[in-house]
Amino acid sequence: MKGLKVRDLQVEIRSGERRLVPVDGVGFEVAANECVALLGESGCGKSLTALALMRLLPEGADIAQGTAELDGIDMLALPEREMRRVRGGRLAMIFQEPMTSLNPVLTIGQQIEEALTAHGDASQPGIKHQARELMTAVGLPPERLAAYPFQLSGGQRQRALIAMMLAGDPEVLIADEPTTALDVTVQAQILALLKQLQQQRGMGLLLITHDLDVARDMADRVAVMYAGQIVEWASRETLYQSPFHPYTQRLFQVLPAISRRGQRLAQIPGNVPGPEVRLEGCRFSGRCLRVMDRCRQETPAWRQLSPDHGVRCHLADGVDPMAAPVAAPAPSETSASPSAGEGAAKATGPVLALQGLAVHFPVRTGLLRRTTDVVKAVDGVDLEVHQGETVALVGESGCGKTTLARAALRLLEPTSGRLELLGRDIRQLEGEALRRQRAAMQIVFQDPFSSLNPRMRVGEILEEGMRALRPELSGQQRAAGLARLLEQVGLPQDVVGRYPHEFSGGQRQRIAIARALAVGPALMVLDEPTSALDVSVQAQILNLLADLQRQQGLAYLFITHNLSVVGYLAHRVAVMYRGRLVETGPAAELLTRPGHPYTRLLLGSVPGRGLPETPASVPGGQAAAPGGGCAFAPRCPQMRRECLEEQPALRELAPGRQAACLFPLV
Amino acid sequence: MSAYLLRRLAYALPILLGVNLLTFALFFMVNTPDDMARLHLGVKRVTPEAIENWKAARGYDKPLFLNVQASGSGVLTDTIFFEKSLAMFAFEFGQADDGRDIGNEIRTRMWPSLAIALPTFVIGLLVNISVALILVFFRHSYVEWTGVVLAVAMMSISGLFYIIAGQYLFAKVWALAPISGYQDGFNAARFVWLPVLVGVVGGLGAGARWYRTLFLEEAGKDYVRTARAKGLSEARVLFRHILKNGMVPILTGAVAVFPLLFMGSLILESFFGIPGLGSYTIDAINAQDFAIVRAMVFLGAVLYILGLILTDLSYTLVDPRVRLK
Numbered sequence: 001m002k003g004l005k006v007r008d009l010q011v012e013i014r015s016g017e018r019r020l021v022p023v024d025g026v027g028f029e030v031a032a033n034e035c036v037a038l039l040g041e042s043g044c045g046k047s048l049t050a051l052a053l054m055r056l057l058p059e060g061a062d063i064a065q066g067t068a069e070l071d072g073i074d075m076l077a078l079p080e081r082e083m084r085r086v087r088g089g090r091l092a093m094i095f096q097e098p099m100t101s102l103n104p105v106l107t108i109g110q111q112i113e114e115a116l117t118a119h120g121d122a123s124q125p126g127i128k129h130q131a132r133e134l135m136t137a138v139g140l141p142p143e144r145l146a147a148y149p150f151q152l153s154g155g156q157r158q159r160a161l162i163a164m165m166l167a168g169d170p171e172v173l174i175a176d177e178p179t180t181a182l183d184v185t186v187q188a189q190i191l192a193l194l195k196q197l198q199q200q201r202g203m204g205l206l207l208i209t210h211d212l213d214v215a216r217d218m219a220d221r222v223a224v225m226y227a228g229q230i231v232e233w234a235s236r237e238t239l240y241q242s243p244f245h246p247y248t249q250r251l252f253q254v255l256p257a258i259s260r261r262g263q264r265l266a267q268i269p270g271n272v273p274g275p276e277v278r279l280e281g282c283r284f285s286g287r288c289l290r291v292m293d294r295c296r297q298e299t300p301a302w303r304q305l306s307p308d309h310g311v312r313c314h315l316a317d318g319v320d321p322m323a324a325p326v327a328a329p330a331p332s333e334t335s336a337s338p339s340a341g342e343g344a345a346k347a348t349g350p351v352l353a354l355q356g357l358a359v360h361f362p363v364r365t366g367l368l369r370r371t372t373d374v375v376k377a378v379d380g381v382d383l384e385v386h387q388g389e390t391v392a393l394v395g396e397s398g399c400g401k402t403t404l405a406r407a408a409l410r411l412l413e414p415t416s417g418r419l420e421l422l423g424r425d426i427r428q429l430e431g432e433a434l435r436r437q438r439a440a441m442q443i444v445f446q447d448p449f450s451s452l453n454p455r456m457r458v459g460e461i462l463e464e465g466m467r468a469l470r471p472e473l474s475g476q477q478r479a480a481g482l483a484r485l486l487e488q489v490g491l492p493q494d495v496v497g498r499y500p501h502e503f504s505g506g507q508r509q510r511i512a513i514a515r516a517l518a519v520g521p522a523l524m525v526l527d528e529p530t531s532a533l534d535v536s537v538q539a540q541i542l543n544l545l546a547d548l549q550r551q552q553g554l555a556y557l558f559i560t561h562n563l564s565v566v567g568y569l570a571h572r573v574a575v576m577y578r579g580r581l582v583e584t585g586p587a588a589e590l591l592t593r594p595g596h597p598y599t600r601l602l603l604g605s606v607p608g609r610g611l612p613e614t615p616a617s618v619p620g621g622q623a624a625a626p627g628g629g630c631a632f633a634p635r636c637p638q639m640r641r642e643c644l645e646e647q648p649a650l651r652e653l654a655p656g657r658q659a660a661c662l663f664p665l666v
Numbered sequence: 667m668s669a670y671l672l673r674r675l676a677y678a679l680p681i682l683l684g685v686n687l688l689t690f691a692l693f694f695m696v697n698t699p700d701d702m703a704r705l706h707l708g709v710k711r712v713t714p715e716a717i718e719n720w721k722a723a724r725g726y727d728k729p730l731f732l733n734v735q736a737s738g739s740g741v742l743t744d745t746i747f748f749e750k751s752l753a754m755f756a757f758e759f760g761q762a763d764d765g766r767d768i769g770n771e772i773r774t775r776m777w778p779s780l781a782i783a784l785p786t787f788v789i790g791l792l793v794n795i796s797v798a799l800i801l802v803f804f805r806h807s808y809v810e811w812t813g814v815v816l817a818v819a820m821m822s823i824s825g826l827f828y829i830i831a832g833q834y835l836f837a838k839v840w841a842l843a844p845i846s847g848y849q850d851g852f853n854a855a856r857f858v859w860l861p862v863l864v865g866v867v868g869g870l871g872a873g874a875r876w877y878r879t880l881f882l883e884e885a886g887k888d889y890v891r892t893a894r895a896k897g898l899s900e901a902r903v904l905f906r907h908i909l910k911n912g913m914v915p916i917l918t919g920a921v922a923v924f925p926l927l928f929m930g931s932l933i934l935e936s937f938f939g940i941p942g943l944g945s946y947t948i949d950a951i952n953a954q955d956f957a958i959v960r961a962m963v964f965l966g967a968v969l970y971i972l973g974l975i976l977t978d979l980s981y982t983l984v985d986p987r988v989r990l991k
Contacts, residue, residue, distance in 0.1 A: 059806070084899060092895065115897075
């Protein structure tokens with residue numbers, strides 16, 4: 001058979017007496033001209049599986065058993081010298097982080113030519129020509145061969161990396177989370193490119209991803225991994241229509257989406273177990289809602305439900321392999337409505353009101369460090385957030401959304417504009433008065449691994465804010481407050497004496513939320529609070545945030561690039577592009593009928609609805625518009641001559657809806 | 667680029683002024699000219715006239731900062747600070763206590779210093795990098811393990827041991843080189859090779875270990891995995907990818923100390939009797955000749971600042987990401 005066939009692959013990590021098995025008996029196949037997705041949450045062993053196939057496992061990890069045949073030759077048994085010819089030749093791999101995966105001191109051309117010389121015997125002029133062809137194939141202008149990686153954007157770097165890996169004309173290309181680090185618009189382009197290359201070259205593509213929607217767009221067949229094993233293996237249609245394994249079913253249910261507004265998201269209790277956890281019986285039994293006694297004792301064997309559908313679950317025992325697929329996933333729980341209804345309470349004035357807020361960073365050059373230019377990170381933003389309301393601020397990386405949030409909290413000094421919190425102008429506050437005002441405005445950061453002080457116990461972290469901002473509380477009151485906080489965020493009371501590193505990502509984010517809540521804020525800025533978390537944990541955190549808002553009437557300014565989360569959670573949405581708001585409006589309307597072409601571009605790039613027919617040729621990045629026209633004009637498919645002359649201001653489209661476009665779509 | 671250089675040079679001025687003021691305070695205010703005179707003339711049975719004469723002969727009889735008796739600009743210029751300290755900015759170091767011109771002395775003694783320091787530096791750098799690369803290439807084997815243990819042992823041994831052992835073996839037992847001394851011209855090689863060897867061997871343990879750490883850090887980076895995924899051989903990964911990136915901190919670190927080579931090595935020069943600036947400084951400290959010590963401290967500061975500016979420039983050569991503005 002052409003293609004890749006993996007059987008019973010086992011990876012072990014030995015340290016002293018301990019032996020961990022992060023990949024345990026994985027088997028699947030990738031046929032020629034087929035895309036197989038290896039789907040799983042972090043720590044399930046999917047990346048280690050890929051690295052094991054390339055025989056590039058990190059130090060300490062080794063292949064314990066298994067075979068991986070490429071055209072009938074077992075690559076795991078090849079001597080290193082021959083494996084080197086396979087690597088980057090018949091089997092190639094691209095990596096997650098385009099920012100760090102290229103050598104910073106060599107040009108793109110040097111790095112592509114190096115791959116070409118390793119796998120061909122072409123003469124020098126031939127190599128130059130081939131390198132140019134590869135650049136064209138991945139949609140980069142050949143002139144960029146002379147560029148260094150730092151001169152390219154993230155998407156361009158990923159394209160360059162793909163070009164390098166195509167140099168050996170691989171039969172199978174492994175792509176390990178190739179778009180996770182990229183903006184959604186760039187992600188759509190890279191995915192379309194990969195799909196197109198796969199089909200043109202008849203290549204097998206092994207796509208490793210945690211994103212169900214990406215897998216849905218790309219894959220012909222999908223393998224779902226959990227805790228080092230493949231638990232379900234099916235064609236895409238089968239898997240997405242009738243997933244069998246309880247884990248797979250739950251994965252679909254925990255996804256936030258606009259269709260789930262107002263419902264409570266289903267949760268998978270607990271966390272993804274790391275390889276250090278010893279699991280008896282079925283590895284999912286501890287988190288499974290349909291767990292039976294035998295699941296805890298007996299490891300389920302692999303069962304074939306139909307020729308194209310296999311599963312590792314005891315529930316499959318009673319199923320006739322030829323019978324109709326098992327019923328569709330159970331409806332999600334609707335125990336409580338998370339959002340405070342579509343129209344949030346607006347009786348009182350806004351909690352946060354920004355008027356013409358701007359943050360400019362000076363660019364200093366020359367001998368005397370004179371300001372020769374300014375970077376307008378935020379350039380005149382009007383925005384209100386009301387009590388009990390979630391306003392989502394969306395946009396690509398670099399559009400200024402984090403800068404805006406920090407300026408709104410005065411963690412950064414705004415250049416101009418008005419900034420009101422609970423009706424009070426806080427731009428004028430200084431020193432002690434500003435410090436005391438901070439009790440009303442709190443922030444939860446993206447990365448719970450670096451935003452909690454590792455040297456402080458959880459109790460100290462939570463109490464620190466109370467001591468500083470609510471000195472009127474006695475020790476007893478603080479302790480009582482602490483206990484109540486932990487209960488609110490769903491953490492056991494005994495965590496106070498422990499350190500942050502003892503907790504998983506989801507638990508840490510709960511601690512971070514409790515820390516912000518401790519001082520009784522009216523406004524919480526949530527800066528990508530779930531993007532570092534697994535989807536099963538994301539659902540828990542989103543439910544928690546919705547509960548807290550309902551109970552306490554908090555105002556959320558929710559910064560994110562994940563439009564599914566926006567659709568699920570937000571009441572209103574503000575879309576930001578190059579420091580300005582280009583569209584605002586109620587989430588349900590804005591996300592279904594966008595008024596600004598940029599909003600439509602963002603929505604069209606969200607994976608899970610099929611790939612665009614032709615890879616979008618809109619320039620990536622956010623190049624400045626020439627002259628004084630609309631900043632989005634260079635990327636806009638609807639661009640007209642007028643757009644280059646006039647900069648559009650926000651104008652009302654419908655009650656509560658505004659867009660900054662001369663020719664709005666609605 | 668030129669604007670950047672000008673600005674860096676402008677920043678250097680206040681630093682040098684600060685160095686100047688600090689050494690001035692140490693050598694003239696904490697330790698007054700009277701103390702200096704007594705040190706040289708002997709504490710007992712010294713007449714006040716002898717002290718005054720000693721000071722007058724060296725220009726130390728003037729006020730420190732302000733000469734109220736002088737007229738015109740002499741109020742500021744006819745002082746110890748102006749004549750002895752600020753003059754150093756024009757590289758006028760004045761006279762040593764024995765009456766010889768310090769600037770002249772520096773110009774002649776610089777060359778023997780360089781004859782030792784330059785080869786030690788260049789050969790040392792090459793040897794350290796080579797050994798570190800070998801250790802990285804054979805990582806997780808007995809070669810690396812043995813190498814690291816040896817390196818730790820070598821850096822734990824005092825530098826003096828290498829000098830004495832080298833002199834004993836090569837000069838006394840095998841009579842391959844003179845124990846100490848120096849001659850100008852081509853004969854210098856006969857005297858120079860042993861101190862250079864001792865210098866290189868003495869620095870090998872710490873140097874190789876440090877560079878090995880740098881290379882290992884690079885070896886763990888993502889782009890190295892990419893290079894391997896292309897199917898490159900381990901040697902190519904090591905030389906083209908790891909070495910090239912690992913050399914960035916090594917080269918710039920080396921450039922920083924490069925100007926300081928002029929100052930020579932304090933210990934090597936003293937033990938091998940090389941008439942360079944290192945032994946000059948040691949002798950001056952022993953003889954309590956503060957004029958020389960001050961001159962050398964100032965020169966060291968100038969060269970160090972020069973080294974730091976050169977470091978920044980060298981970054982632009984080895985790292986395409988760095989542009990000076």
